[in-house]
Amino acid sequence: MDTFDRRKLLQIAAAGSVLIPVGHSAFAAAAGAAPGGKRLVVVLLRGAVDGLNVVVPHAEAAYYDARPTIAIPQPGRDGGVLDLDGHFGLHPALASLMPQWRDGTLAFVHASGSPDTTRSHFDAQDYMESGTPGKKSTADGWMNRLLRELPLPRTPTSALSFGPTLPRIFSGPVDVATIPLGKAAANAIPLDRPLINAAFDQLYTGDDSLSRAYREGLESHKKVMKDLQSDMMAADNGAPSPITFGEDTAHLARLIKQDPRVNLAFFALGGWDTHVNQGNGEGQLANRLRPLAEGLASLATNLGKSYQDTVIVVMSEFGRTVHENGNRGTDHGHGNVMWVMGGGVAGGKVHGRWPGLDTASLNEKRDLAVTTDFRSVIAAVLAGHLNLTPEQIGTVLPDAPAGDLALIRA
Amino acid sequence: MSLETARFAMQNISFARHLADRLGYGPRPGDLDHVMHMGPDHWIEQQLHPASIPVPKDLAAGLAQFATLSMTPEDAFLRYGPPALRGTSPDERKVIQQEARIIPTEAMAARTLRAVYSPRQLEETLTDFWFNHFNVFVGKGLDRIWIGAYERDAIRPYVLGRFRDLLGATAKHPAMLFYLDNWQNTAPGAAGARGNFKGLNENYARELMELHTLGVDGGYTQDDVITLAKILTGWGFGGDGSRAGQKGRRPRGRGGDFVFADNRHDFSDKNFLGQKITGAGEAEGEQALDLLARHPATAQRISYKLAQYFLADEPPPAAVAAGAATFTKTDGDITAVLRTLFARGEFRDPATFGVRFKTPLRYVVSSVRATGATVRNVRPIYGMMMQLGQPLYGCQTPDGYKCTESAWLNPDAMTRRVTYAVALAAGRLPLSQIPETNGPPQRTGKPVPGNEPPTDVSALVATLGGISGTTKAVVAGAAPELRAALVLGSPDFMRC
Numbered sequence: 082m083d084t085f086d087r088r089k090l091l092q093i094a095a096a097g098s099v100l101i102p103v104g105h106s107a108f109a110a111a112a113g114a115a116p117g118g119k120r121l122v123v124v125l126l127r128g129a130v131d132g133l134n135v136v137v138p139h140a141e142a143a144y145y146d147a148r149p150t151i152a153i154p155q156p157g158r159d160g161g162v163l164d165l166d167g168h169f170g171l172h173p174a175l176a177s178l179m180p181q182w183r184d185g186t187l188a189f190v191h192a193s194g195s196p197d198t199t200r201s202h203f204d205a206q207d208y209m210e211s212g213t214p215g216k217k218s219t220a221d222g223w224m225n226r227l228l229r230e231l232p233l234p235r236t237p238t239s240a241l242s243f244g245p246t247l248p249r250i251f252s253g254p255v256d257v258a259t260i261p262l263g264k265a266a267a268n269a270i271p272l273d274r275p276l277i278n279a280a281f282d283q284l285y286t287g288d289d290s291l292s293r294a295y296r297e298g299l300e301s302h303k304k305v306m307k308d309l310q311s312d313m314m315a316a317d318n319g320a321p322s323p324i325t326f327g328e329d330t331a332h333l334a335r336l337i338k339q340d341p342r343v344n345l346a347f348f349a350l351g352g353w354d355t356h357v358n359q360g361n362g363e364g365q366l367a368n369r370l371r372p373l374a375e376g377l378a379s380l381a382t383n384l385g386k387s388y389q390d391t392v393i394v395v396m397s398e399f400g401r402t403v404h405e406n407g408n409r410g411t412d413h414g415h416g417n418v419m420w421v422m423g424g425g426v427a428g429g430k431v432h433g434r435w436p437g438l439d440t441a442s443l444n445e446k447r448d449l450a451v452t453t454d455f456r457s458v459i460a461a462v463l464a465g466h467l468n469l470t471p472e473q474i475g476t477v478l479p480d481a482p483a484g485d486l487a488l489i490r491a
Numbered sequence: 492m493s494l495e496t497a498r499f500a501m502q503n504i505s506f507a508r509h510l511a512d513r514l515g516y517g518p519r520p521g522d523l524d525h526v527m528h529m530g531p532d533h534w535i536e537q538q539l540h541p542a543s544i545p546v547p548k549d550l551a552a553g554l555a556q557f558a559t560l561s562m563t564p565e566d567a568f569l570r571y572g573p574p575a576l577r578g579t580s581p582d583e584r585k586v587i588q589q590e591a592r593i594i595p596t597e598a599m600a601a602r603t604l605r606a607v608y609s610p611r612q613l614e615e616t617l618t619d620f621w622f623n624h625f626n627v628f629v630g631k632g633l634d635r636i637w638i639g640a641y642e643r644d645a646i647r648p649y650v651l652g653r654f655r656d657l658l659g660a661t662a663k664h665p666a667m668l669f670y671l672d673n674w675q676n677t678a679p680g681a682a683g684a685r686g687n688f689k690g691l692n693e694n695y696a697r698e699l700m701e702l703h704t705l706g707v708d709g710g711y712t713q714d715d716v717i718t719l720a721k722i723l724t725g726w727g728f729g730g731d732g733s734r735a736g737q738k739g740r741r742p743r744g745r746g747g748d749f750v751f752a753d754n755r756h757d758f759s760d761k762n763f764l765g766q767k768i769t770g771a772g773e774a775e776g777e778q779a780l781d782l783l784a785r786h787p788a789t790a791q792r793i794s795y796k797l798a799q800y801f802l803a804d805e806p807p808p809a810a811v812a813a814g815a816a817t818f819t820k821t822d823g824d825i826t827a828v829l830r831t832l833f834a835r836g837e838f839r840d841p842a843t844f845g846v847r848f849k850t851p852l853r854y855v856v857s858s859v860r861a862t863g864a865t866v867r868n869v870r871p872i873y874g875m876m877m878q879l880g881q882p883l884y885g886c887q888t889p890d891g892y893k894c895t896e897s898a899w900l901n902p903d904a905m906t907r908r909v910t911y912a913v914a915l916a917a918g919r920l921p922l923s924q925i926p927e928t929n930g931p932p933q934r935t936g937k938p939v940p941g942n943e944p945p946t947d948v949s950a951l952v953a954t955l956g957g958i959s960g961t962t963k964a965v966v967a968g969a970a971p972e973l974r975a976a977l978v979l980g981s982p983d984f985m986r987c
Contacts, residue, residue: 128888200697200716201707203890245880247901259903265878270906271913280973281909283965284981290900291848291982295909298902351887356672356694358687407690408675413697445713 119390119467122333122346123224124377125250126397127206128354132417133403133449134366136189136431137162139170143438147404151361151411160362165189169431174367177378181422185429186381186388188488190458192416192436194399194451198444200413202354205398209455210250212478223477224345225253227463230473231344237300238308238336240345243329248349256293258301263325266332267309272299308339326350326376334383341387353397356410377422389424392466392489396420396455402447403438416449419458425466427490457484465489502841503527504956509844512987513801514538514833515612517857520954535833539651539826541611550608553867557597560639564665567594567636568730568747591636595629598639599883603869606856613829617650618642619852620800623891625661625703627670629884634666637747638884641666654793654823655784658703662780663749665728671695671889674727676720676755683725683754688733696720698889700783709788711764718763722775725756790818797825798832803847804895807837845986848896851879853987854908858915858979861954862946864922871920871941875911879904905985912980917972918943946975959983 138144139155139162153172154161162170163179169191171179181187197214199205208214212223228240240257242248251257260266271277278299285295309332329348337343352369359366377395381388400417416436422428434452436442444450456478463469463477466489474481507526511518514535526534537543554560559567569575571591576584606615622642629638645664649657661667668674673695677688684690696719701707727733729744733752744750751773758770764782768775783789794814798806810832817824817831832838849857855875859866866872876882879899886892893899914920921941948966952958955978958966962981966974978984 199707200713201701202888203701204707242901245878245903246898252897256902259901261878261903270910272906272909276970277913277973277976280965280969280977281980283968284962284977285905289982290896291905291985294900294902295905298904298906301902302906354694356692357675406692407677407679407684408672408687408692410672410692412693 118341120337120344120346120387120392121227121462121467122380122391122393123250123348124373124393124395125206125209125248125347125349126353126373126395127202127349127351128397129202129205129399129401129413130353130397130417131355131359131366131401131411132191132397133400134359134361135172135175135370135420136165136191136418137170137172138168138435138438139164140168141438144403147438149405150409151359151405153361162362166431168435172367172370173362174370175374177371177374178422181378181381182429186424186426187420187422188426188428189431190419190421190433190453190486190488191431192433192449192451193419193453193455193458194416196451196454198415200399200415202398202413207249209396209398210248212456212459213480214456221253222248222250223459224250224347225255225257226477227467228253228255228257228345230469230477231467236340236342237297237304238340238343241333241336241343241347243333243346243348248347250347256297258297258305260301260305260329260332260336263328266329267306269306270302272302273306304340305336308336326372327379330376330380331383334380334387337384337387337391341390355401356406356412357408359410381422392421392423392426392462394419394421394459394462396458400449403443403449404447414448415444416451419455421458421462421488423466425489427487432486432488453484453486454482456481457486458488460484461486461488465491503531505841505844506531506839508956509841510534511612512845512857513838513847515616516606516853517860517987518954518956519860520863520950523954523956535830538611538613539830541614541651544611547608547610550604553604553608554601557601559594559597560601560643562594562640564637564640564644564728564747565745566747567640568633568665569745571636572633572730572747573732574730574746594636595638595884598642599873600869601639602642602883603856603872604866606852607859607866607872614647614650616800617825618647620797620894621646621650621657623886623894624796625657625667626886626889626891627666627884628887630887631670633669637664637666637669640664649825651826651829652824654789654818654825655780657825658780658784659777661703662699662776663726665747665749667695668726668728668749671698673723674731676724676726678721678724678755678757681724681755681757683733683752685733688755691717691720691724693717693720696723702890704783704792705786705788706792709786709792715764718761719779721757721759722761722763722768722779725752725754726773726776727752727755784823787815787819790815790823793823794818794828794832797828800894801829801832802835802838803843804897807835810835810837845983847987848900849985849987850892850894850899851876851881851904852883852892854985855879855911857987858912858984859922861951861979861984862915862975863950863954864915864920864943864946866922867925868922871922875907878907908985909980912984913973913976916946916976916979918945945972946979948974948978951975951978955984 134153137153145152156162156164156170164170178187195208195214197208210222211219213219238258242251242257242259244262247259285292333346355366384391396419397417400414401411402414406412436450436452440446460474460478460481461484463474504523507523510526510531511522575587609615627634627641629635641664645660671694672692675688676692677684677690679690693716697716700711705711727750729748729750730746753772756772760770761768763779768778795811798811798814814828814832817828821827855872881892919941923943962983966977969977
């Protein structure tokens with residue numbers, strides 16, 4: 082329905098583009114009242130982050146027994162966890178998120194994950210992105226289906242994917258803007274010159290996949306350039322973050338500030354597959370977690386008031402083995418922890434049902450069990466935050482089990 | 492020329508273009524005439540026997556300047572690995588690590604020059620294919636210094652050989668042993684189980700079945716993963732820091748060479764994929780590789796992947812089945828499987844010509860080939876592949892880069908390709924300028940504008956054997972200085 086209309090508009094705009102530059106014209110007409118102004122940001126940690134060392138059950142002896150060299154010490158000790166609720170503690174490298182925990186806008190859902198027990202990274206990520214665990218034939222990603230359920234009108238930057246390639250989670254019939262990582266996001270290109278623009282436009286007037294991608298790319302480039310540049314001077318009262326993720330979340334915050342109609346954004350971060358020497362309070366995993374936490378914390382700050390309308394979900398395809406392996410690392414496991422952050426989040430709490438770490442409670446005697454389906458977590462956000470109806474949620478996440486998570490404050 | 496002759500000539504040239512596009516990285520000036528003159532089937536057969544095609548002197552001379560291309564893994568390990576770093580100050584360490592960057596830099600340059608200039612084009616696309624199938628990541632520790640040796644020793648000699656040989660060569664190469672952690676895979680409680688070598692590591696065993704052979708639905712279980720990990724305990728490389736024999740007397744191996752550490756191996760009898768494997772040390776691993784290489788699921792998976800790479804994103808099932816049958820009948824002869832696929836009607840149907848979206852690698856290399864540019868500096872090429880999300884040797888995950896449209900087509904990719912096409916056609920990429928430094932391009936580095944001759948549009952169109960009617964019309968109506976850019980940035984040229 083809507084996508085057809087939008088393409089039609091684009092087509093008309095593109096066909097006449099020798100005279101009318103393909104710019105905001107197509108959307109200016111469509112952009113009436115702003116949609117809800119609520120947004121969801123998803124961060125996928127590809128490679129299976131070790132959730133037991135992210136939100137650590139520090140009150141359980143079984144945790145320390147299973148991990149002689151890689152356990153994070155108890156609160157108060159050297160390199161120890163930051164206590165959350167007496168039972169769980171946060172990895173010390175995530176310290177920059179403690180303000181959000183304390184002000185009650187950061188929550189965790191422990192022992193969450195996929196009902197499918199595959200230990201293949203690729204299958205598990207595929208399921209988490211299609212939103213249909215166990216079913217490989219699903220053609221589109223759940224964030225693309227979600228985009229179709231959100232109120233119209235759409236803008237060229239309604240949905241933003243950070244990185245050079247479009248991830249599975251966003252694949253589908255509605256076009257999504259891809260934002261280059263780092264500084265390249267605001268570079269000028271030859272297509273900014275009217276003569277070159279007009280000539281290339283004539284090559285891409287059709288309704289084929291390349292033409293659509295070309296037109297969408299040009300639209301979002303122009304908008305992103307404009308939005309980033311107009312705010313660049315004002316917002317940059319310090320050196321840009323040396324860490325790409327921090328730079329990219331800063332870009333996101335600016336784009337939202339310029340035009341709050343950004344509804345969806347997606348980031349993927351790699352490097353979590355810690356089979357060897359993963360470290361404890363310091364080391365490989367800590368070095369990955371730190372910039373992630375800093376990027377998220379600065380996003381929360383930079384969003385300002387918009388933080389109230391934003392929910393950020395951090396997830397990973399599965400967890401890792403409870404026991405450390407022979408190489409001071411961990412192998413592929415099952416249950417993990419999901420992070421949920423935002424102004425309206427019922428935070429300061431570790432949600433979900435904790436199954437414990439005694440052998441009888443483990444999945445296949447080796448992994449943290451899954452007691453909350455990852456789709457229930459997302460569904461709770463879709464319902465409480467984006468105000469989707471149960472029918473709409475059923476379209477985005479078919480067969481998602483009804484959960485009773487009170488993740489969003491009423 | 493009669494109408495009939497003209498149609499025949501057109502069919503011929505479009506098939507020649509199809510072959511150049513699919514078996515290779517697209518035509519260079521004169522290539523299509525060469526294919527037509529030789530006859531398409533003869534050309535295919537010659538590509539299947541690359542040793543019969545002479546390497547041009549210029550290319551050989553270009554490659555000869557890269558000294559590290561002939562470096563063994565052992566030499567690289569001694570010169571840049573832990574033995575070289577032992578007892579050094581942080582500053583000395585930095586210098587050595589800086590020097591070590593020459594290895595990936597030269598490997599990258601060699602791969603690019605070969606892709607652009609080698610007349611053994613199928614050998615080059617297959618090197619890309621098999622490297623991705625048995626992917627290792629240049630950014631992981633020691634793989635930085637073994638990346639070139641891995642491609643040279645474990646991939647290139649076997650791209651048209653027997654699958655079992657390829658599988659065995661990758662399994663024993665230190666780059667793979669390191670990348671998927673098998674070098675530390677140790678039987679718990681074995682005599683040599685100490686320090687970082689205390690227990691099983693399933694990483695390689697799992698990917699060996701899921702990605703390299705059977706495929707995720709190939710019928711194995713978690714028990715098979717654990718058993719295969721046990722079978723492969725002790726497969727590692729010399730100089731790994733573990734010790735041979737009692738009480739750690741001397742290190743095993745020269746360093747960087749394949750070793751079987753029997754004191755870290757699980758010698759129990761095992762049941763793998765329903766077959767009994769008698770505890771026998773290294774031979775168990777060979778037996779497991781035999782089983783995996785000959786498994787019907789492997790034949791199916793390899794044929795599927797090759798058909799996907801050369802035919803279509805969703806390869807025709809009949810072609811896949813035919814390729815798999817050849818794989819089984821010939822005990823995994825890759826040349827024979829490809830001959831089967833290239834003979835299929837599905838491959839030769841003109842309706843399938845020019846419909847596939849090029850990967851960044853294909854797009855960038857084919858554009859440089861088509862313009863006939865002189866390449867002495869590969870950095871602009873490498874930089875573009877990086878921007879498009881496909882840096883050479885830069886795929887972090889073991890599944891390698893995909894070759895499908897859905898993986899690479901997105902809005903940002905299109906604007907970047909057009910940006911690149913404009914720069915290349917205008918001669919602004921410094922391709923013929925020998926770079927001052929050898930390092931890979933930096934994120935923050937300012938690009939040096941090139942001063943190359945602009946691409947001549949009529950020569951370009953002739954090289955390509957024509958362009959589509961739409962593109963022709965747009966090009967004809969455009970400003971002269973934009974015409975070549977429009978061809979290189981056209982939908983026709985984005986596809987192959």
